[in-house]
Amino acid sequence: MEEEYYSSSFPMAKPTKIMRTSIFLFLQNFQHFTSTPTLLAVPFAVSILLSQPLIASSPLFPLIHGRLRSLLVAADFPPSLGLFAILNLKLSQTILSFLFALPFTLSFLLLSKASTITTLFHKNAIFSWISIHNPLLITQSCNSIVVLSANATCFCVLLVFFNSSDVLGLSSPRTLLLLSATGAIIYSIILANAYVVCNLSLIVSGIEKRGGANAILKACLLVRGRTATALSLAVPMNMALAAVEALFQYRVVRAYNRGIGLDCYIVLEAMLVAYMYGALIVLDTIVGSVFLKSCRTDFYRQIEIQERDYEKCFLGKEKKLELVM
Structure with a gap:
């Protein structure tokens, strides 16, 4: 594995250091990262950016929205609750x-991520x-199975919350509002952790060239105790991606809805926004790679410290036995 991009004196625990190092790596190979990996990510970026306006006009949206509403009502979620409408809408759009x-x-x-990981870890390997x-x-x-399981877990937790409140007679508006806020926080935490683990598992599988559940388990093991750092890195990247999506809605979709049409300038602007989105995806992969490197360095250092403490303890016991003898 090639590690010329990393100093032997890593570990970096602070999110600011990891972000600065990631930006430095991105700028160090700016011509490569903004060519092949970014161009590979552009079709995916276009699909994400176009999904929001297409979903609103899709005939499948009312069907899925109605099915999810029936499912939530059957699970005893209060239909009058604000969280019910938001959850139903967001889940329909997400699906x-x-x-x-x-x-x-x-x-x-995946090809874009593979190209980025190859540049960072397998630079000498051809294709x-x-x-x-x-x-x-x-x-x-x-x-995908992990994310589906995380959503199912959130539903189970919310279902237990609301059913327990009905059994205990806590059905006042303030209680339901408190339960809704608590459920939203738990839902966000579970999905955020699932996102972090899934993102790292892709990098692990790219480095080791082996995919599957083992990569997810290794990612869980490496991120253990470093969740706060991982979330601190994921939040600004997701905010940047959301800002690009908002820019696309404002500059392209808004102009199209106002009847201006798709002239060459709007198409070029849309492609530029999609290119920006693809570059952020590449940068997000680099951030995950640097964070993973830091996690692995800390993990192996902890193992070395534990082995050293064990050897000291074992040698100390041997000396005591010699003195007794």
Whole structure:
């Protein structure tokens, strides 16, 4: 494994240091990262950016929205609750967006990540970024199961909350509002942790060229005790991606809805925004790689410290036995 991009004196625990190092790596190979990996991510970026306006006009949206509403009502969620409407709307949009972007996720997004990981860890390997696509594909399939399980867990927790409040007679508006806020926080924490683990598992599978559940388990092991740092890195990257999505809605979708039409300037502006989105995806992969390197360094250092303490303890016991003898 090639590690010329990393100093032997890593570990970096602070998110600011990890972010600065990631930006430095991005700028150090600016011409490469803004060419092949970013261009590979552009089709996925276009699918994500177009998914929001297409979902609103899709005939499948009312169908999925109604099905989810019936499911939530059958699970005894209070229909009059604000969280009920928000959860139903967001889940419907997420499902349609996921289905719309799935072919681009399994192809262009994974190829972009593979190209970025190859530059960071397998620079001397020729066309190795194509060879690690299959491990990434297997890991991404397992990640979908993890995200689905995380959502199911959140539903179970919310269901227990609201059913327990009915049994205990705590059905006042303030109590339901408090339960809704608590449920929203728990939902966000579980999904954020699932996102971090899934993102790291793709990098692990790209480095080791082996995909599947083992990559997810290794990512869970490495991120243990470093969740706060991982979330501190994930939040600004997701905010940047959300800002680009908002820019696309404001500059492209808004102009189209006002009847201006798709002239060449709007198309070029849309492609530029999609290119910005792809560059952020590449930067996010670099941030995850640097964070993973820091986690592995800390992990192995902890093992060395434990082995050293064990040897000291063992040698101390031997000396005591010699004195007794």
